[in-house]
Amino acid sequence: MTVCEAPGKVYLFGEHAVVYGEPAVPAAIERRATVTAEPRADDHVRVEAEDLSLDGFTVEYSGGTGDRPDVDVPTPLVEAAMGYVDAAVRQARSAADAPDAGFDITVESDIPLGAGLGSSAAVVVAGIDAATRALGEPLDRRELADRAYRAEFEVQDGQASRADTFCSTMGGAVRVEGDDCEPIEAPNLPFVVGFDGGAGDTGELVAGVGELREEYRFAADTVESIGDLVRTGEALLADAVPETEPSPELLAELGELMDFNHGLLAALGVSARSLDAMVWASRDAGAHGAKLTGAGGGGCIVALDASDATETALSFTQGCEDSFRAELATEGVRVVES
Numbered sequence: 001m002t003v004c005e006a007p008g009k010v011y012l013f014g015e016h017a018v019v020y021g022e023p024a025v026p027a028a029i030e031r032r033a034t035v036t037a038e039p040r041a042d043d044h045v046r047v048e049a050e051d052l053s054l055d056g057f058t059v060e061y062s063g064g065t066g067d068r069p070d071v072d073v074p075t076p077l078v079e080a081a082m083g084y085v086d087a088a089v090r091q092a093r094s095a096a097d098a099p100d101a102g103f104d105i106t107v108e109s110d111i112p113l114g115a116g117l118g119s120s121a122a123v124v125v126a127g128i129d130a131a132t133r134a135l136g137e138p139l140d141r142r143e144l145a146d147r148a149y150r151a152e153f154e155v156q157d158g159q160a161s162r163a164d165t166f167c168s169t170m171g172g173a174v175r176v177e178g179d180d181c182e183p184i185e186a187p188n189l190p191f192v193v194g195f196d197g198g199a200g201d202t203g204e205l206v207a208g209v210g211e212l213r214e215e216y217r218f219a220a221d222t223v224e225s226i227g228d229l230v231r232t233g234e235a236l237l238a239d240a241v242p243e244t245e246p247s248p249e250l251l252a253e254l255g256e257l258m259d260f261n262h263g264l265l266a267a268l269g270v271s272a273r274s275l276d277a278m279v280w281a282s283r284d285a286g287a288h289g290a291k292l293t294g295a296g297g298g299g300c301i302v303a304l305d306a307s308d309a310t311e312t313a314l315s316f317t318q319g320c321e322d323s324f325r326a327e328l329a330t331e332g333v334r335v336v337e338s
């Protein structure tokens with residue numbers, strides 16, 4: 001039995017603009033998806049999912065990815081969870097050159113689903129890592145990140161950047177620009193996350209920004225401005241001492257950029273009333289800055305605050321279902337048991 005766990009992430013800066021070749025800086029957080037893989041004697045795959053912010057379910061299906069199990073949970077949820085596990089198994093089989101490998105797989109996660117925290121990427125990364133290790137063919141991190149990206153790309157019909165999967169694999173803060181992905185040094189940023197209990201439709205939101213960008217020069221300029229802002233943020237991080245507590249000046253400057261980034265994302269139509277309410281509650285509580293994270297439309301915001309004030313304020317904010325501190329996860333995917 002092999003158990004691997006991989007972290008979720010927040011976008012410090014740059015979501016949406018990254019789709020158009022601008023850089024983005026996601027950072028891994030200490031909320032993880034844990035995947036257990038046990039090889040089977042036959043070519044079946046049995047999946048048990050727990051704590052996926054939805055009712056747990058168990059399904060078993062034969063090696064072919066065409067057949068769908070008959071289970072008593074809403075189809076879109078099964079499709080979503082199974083799609084990612086399926087794609088991870090396909091990548092693991094191909095990487096280990098074991099097309100008929102069967103597995104018993106268990107997925108557990110404390111990352112809210114589809115809410116901008118990279119839950120699916122964490123499941124895919126931990127899943128491929130656990131399954132290839134269980135077959136005695138562990139992958140190096142670059143290949144693991146690449147295969148996880150390909151799995152997401154397949155499930156999301158081509159609408160995936162490398163940001164989530166690379167960040168979940170490597171941990172820490174990373175920089176993504178097109179196919180170019182690199183870990184970057186970062187201080188211990190005091191992230192606080194607010195979650196409205198919902199999720200946005202990433203495909204629809206990405207398409208909406210694309211249409212605005214086609215229609216209006218100023219929308220295209222907004223996307224480019226996000227790129228400029230990310231480069232400014234990166235320079236600030238590059239000057240900071242890695243893995244130490246950030247200075248108040250750095251927090252103030254990063255926070256200002258996060259506020260700016262949220263404004264530009266809102267201008268592109270991807271914020272929501274609940275996200276704006278959580279962003280403003282964070283600012284009023286004294287956070288250095290706050291912005292939505294991920295595709296938007298609903299889901300999560302991320303704020304910078306080393307004190308408890310933002311988390312407390314969020315817990316009293318209408319529309320905020322959950323708020324928590326999210327430490328930077330300096331370690332990416334890791335083996336828990338092998």
Ligand code: PMV
Pocket residue numbers: 014015016017018019114115116117118159160161162163164202206293294295296
């Ligand atoms: O909501 P998430 O975590 O899937 O992030 C989406 C980020 C986008 O930039 C909007 C799309 C992408 O694939 O980069």
